[in-house]
Amino acid sequence: MAITKSNILLVGGGGVGTIGAFNLERGGLADVTVVLRSNFDKVKSDGFDIISSDHGVVKGWRPSRIVKAIPNSDEEKFDHIVCTTKNIPDAPPTVVDILSPAVTPGHTVIVLVQNGLNIQKPFFEAFPNNVVLSGVSMIGSIELPPGVITHRDPDVLQIGPFRNPNLAKDAQDEAARKSIEIYSAAGKAECTSAADVPYSRWRKLVYNACLNSTCAITGMDTGRLRVAGAPINALVRPAMEEIRLAANACGVPLPDDIADTMRSIMEPISDYFAPSMLVDVRRGNLMEYENIVGEPLRAGTKQGVDMPTLRTLYGLLQAIQWKLKEAKGMVEVP
Amino acid sequence: MAITKSNILLVGGGGVGTIGAFNLERGGLADVTVVLRSNFDKVKSDGFDIISSDHGVVKGWRPSRIVKAIPNSDEEKFDHIVCTTKNIPDAPPTVVDILSPAVTPGHTVIVLVQNGLNIQKPFFEAFPNNVVLSGVSMIGSIELPPGVITHRDPDVLQIGPFRNPNLAKDAQDEAARKSIEIYSAAGKAECTSAADVPYSRWRKLVYNACLNSTCAITGMDTGRLRVAGAPINALVRPAMEEIRLAANACGVPLPDDIADTMRSIMEPISDYFAPSMLVDVRRGNLMEYENIVGEPLRAGTKQGVDMPTLRTLYGLLQAIQWKLKEAKGMVEVP
Numbered sequence: 001m002a003i004t005k006s007n008i009l010l011v012g013g014g015g016v017g018t019i020g021a022f023n024l025e026r027g028g029l030a031d032v033t034v035v036l037r038s039n040f041d042k043v044k045s046d047g048f049d050i051i052s053s054d055h056g057v058v059k060g061w062r063p064s065r066i067v068k069a070i071p072n073s074d075e076e077k078f079d080h081i082v083c084t085t086k087n088i089p090d091a092p093p094t095v096v097d098i099l100s101p102a103v104t105p106g107h108t109v110i111v112l113v114q115n116g117l118n119i120q121k122p123f124f125e126a127f128p129n130n131v132v133l134s135g136v137s138m139i140g141s142i143e144l145p146p147g148v149i150t151h152r153d154p155d156v157l158q159i160g161p162f163r164n165p166n167l168a169k170d171a172q173d174e175a176a177r178k179s180i181e182i183y184s185a186a187g188k189a190e191c192t193s194a195a196d197v198p199y200s201r202w203r204k205l206v207y208n209a210c211l212n213s214t215c216a217i218t219g220m221d222t223g224r225l226r227v228a229g230a231p232i233n234a235l236v237r238p239a240m241e242e243i244r245l246a247a248n249a250c251g252v253p254l255p256d257d258i259a260d261t262m263r264s265i266m267e268p269i270s271d272y273f274a275p276s277m278l279v280d281v282r283r284g285n286l287m288e289y290e291n292i293v294g295e296p297l298r299a300g301t302k303q304g305v306d307m308p309t310l311r312t313l314y315g316l317l318q319a320i321q322w323k324l325k326e327a328k329g330m331v332e333v334p
Numbered sequence: 335m336a337i338t339k340s341n342i343l344l345v346g347g348g349g350v351g352t353i354g355a356f357n358l359e360r361g362g363l364a365d366v367t368v369v370l371r372s373n374f375d376k377v378k379s380d381g382f383d384i385i386s387s388d389h390g391v392v393k394g395w396r397p398s399r400i401v402k403a404i405p406n407s408d409e410e411k412f413d414h415i416v417c418t419t420k421n422i423p424d425a426p427p428t429v430v431d432i433l434s435p436a437v438t439p440g441h442t443v444i445v446l447v448q449n450g451l452n453i454q455k456p457f458f459e460a461f462p463n464n465v466v467l468s469g470v471s472m473i474g475s476i477e478l479p480p481g482v483i484t485h486r487d488p489d490v491l492q493i494g495p496f497r498n499p500n501l502a503k504d505a506q507d508e509a510a511r512k513s514i515e516i517y518s519a520a521g522k523a524e525c526t527s528a529a530d531v532p533y534s535r536w537r538k539l540v541y542n543a544c545l546n547s548t549c550a551i552t553g554m555d556t557g558r559l560r561v562a563g564a565p566i567n568a569l570v571r572p573a574m575e576e577i578r579l580a581a582n583a584c585g586v587p588l589p590d591d592i593a594d595t596m597r598s599i600m601e602p603i604s605d606y607f608a609p610s611m612l613v614d615v616r617r618g619n620l621m622e623y624e625n626i627v628g629e630p631l632r633a634g635t636k637q638g639v640d641m642p643t644l645r646t647l648y649g650l651l652q653a654i655q656w657k658l659k660e661a662k663g664m665v666e667v668p
Contacts, residue, residue, distance in 0.1 A: 224660070319558075
């Protein structure tokens with residue numbers, strides 16, 4: 001039986017996206033078009049150099065096809081669009097603005113490998129009849145300099161549907177199953193089913209909304225925060241408890257001891273680890289604080305949960321984001 | 335009638351202290367000994383160069399006497415010790431450690447021209463029979479480089495007693511009155527009586543605990559915070575309200591609209607103003623966060639006031655202080 005390959009568009013060819021594209025093509029079940037921006041010329045001439053814990057050393061690798069701009073769905077029909085960009089709704093164009101031209105309504109499966117809560121909502125509004133999948137990635141992979149990918153931690157990816165009330169449950173589950181099959185075909189990544197997407201996203205927020213944000217605000221890695229001691233108890237723990245209460249109020253019960261669990265998870269693996277928003281601040285990049293802190297804060301507050309610690313962290317992140325935008329010339333001081 | 339001059343020791347010969355020393359000597363009612371540290375040699379050879387909105391341009395001014403170390407009360411009796419150093423109890427030696435050798439028990443009046451709450455307490459414990467005065471200074475004066483003082487804003491100083499239950503009220507009032515007389519003698523400074531020290535200190539905290547701390551944490555001046563907009567409502571206002579409730583619970587009623595008053599005070603005068611803790615962070619100096627944020631937080635919490643915004647700001651400041659200490663080699667990462 002001839003294999004029918006899926007036609008996949010991958011947007012966000014950085015550390016995560018490039019390993020994703022390589023893994024997809026290696027599996028043999030997908031043709032991958034990668035959208036590149038700043039590194040297009042470099043990759044076109046030299047390909048990617050990859051050092052990967054899953055795939056070994058690969059010099060000069062080129063995806064089947066690279067493009068500079070998002071293709072138009074009138075010209076090409078994509079079965080999947082995998083998005084691994086940052087998600088920063090407070091700095092348009094938004095992710096839905098970027099991907100929309102390539103989406104075939106009612107057909108293309110949109111896979112958002114991104115942090116935070118409610119990232120599917122703008123897609124549900126724009127494409128009410130498309131399946132949107134959640135990808136929660138644990139990969140540790142960076143691109144530095146352009147075209148050079150260093151991938152250290154194993155590629156662990158959980159995929160599951162953001163439940164779209166307009167579509168049959170089975171169709172959404174089948175889309176997730178197929179995505180997992182395609183991504184697993186190379187036998188390298190640990191790609192599993194996320195049975196309960198809201199649960200896994202809220203669970204990750206216990207870490208991300210509280211510790212990631214505190215690191216970004218203070219400019220300190222997780223190890224230093226732990227050594228400094230008091231801040232963990234003064235605010236990271238209360239913030240984690242607020243996230244738990246917000247999740248519960250939103251119908252996503254997290255275990256009572258989730259804060260302890262998250263802290264013990266963090267102990268061995270994250271010595272002097274710089275979480276994503278801290279890395280962004282240090283590089284002068286914008287932070288994904290709206291989906292990581294703003295959305296859970298709004299969701300919990302709407303349900304009547306008092307979240308003063310998160311509200312304070314959110315306000316500080318807003319200020320710091322403004323400062324990052326000022327440095328980029330995106331806002332101006334009167 | 336011959337004038338009996340007061341023998342004054344001034345500790346902290348920076349921007350505030352040097353103008354204080356100059357103003358005291360110019361008034362003719364005091365002999366001033368100034369304790370200098372890093373700038374001792376420079377001032378000994380060249381004196382201070384002063385550009386002052388109150389006193390004009392003064393080249394090569396030397397106080398009557400400069401010393402490198404705190405004198406001992408066995409050798410010399412000081413009528414007043416005026417302290418204009420930073421007050422950082424989390425980085426010993428503390429202010430009481432520093433001043434103690436020069437204090438004559440039961441005689442020396444200790445004048446603390448410093449920010450924050452409860453700074454008198456260690457002195458009440460160490461010297462239960464000495465008057466301790468509060469100095470709240472509004473002066474804008476800096477020393478940069480060593481020996482060069484630029485004094486822009488008028489020297490406004492409020493003096494009043496920290497009420498010591500061991501001493502007669504009249505004796506404390508008289509000590510304050512005399513200090514004001516001595517400091518006012520040059521006819522340049524606006525030195526007035528602070529009738530209610532707890533009130534004026536809590537009132538200043540509405541600004542300092544909330545806005546000063548937010549600027550220090552975000553690395554943004556007051557103007558930028560105001561332009562960024564949302565953070566003011568998200569956390570500065572709630573923090574100010576928590577300070578008001580804490581003050582009320584501690585028996586120091588502040589007006590209901592104090593947050594509005596403080597914000598309107600700040601509007602015209604503080605365009606792109608960097609408050610003290612932000613200046614410290616930028617220079618890599620330790621912040622006075624314990625007396626400015628920690629003490630009101632502890633005082634309010636002890637009275638049962640819920641202060642989640644201040645608690646969060648305090649935890650973040652603790653972390654940032656730790657980072658500042660790490661950079662100075664005062665703490666180490668294991």
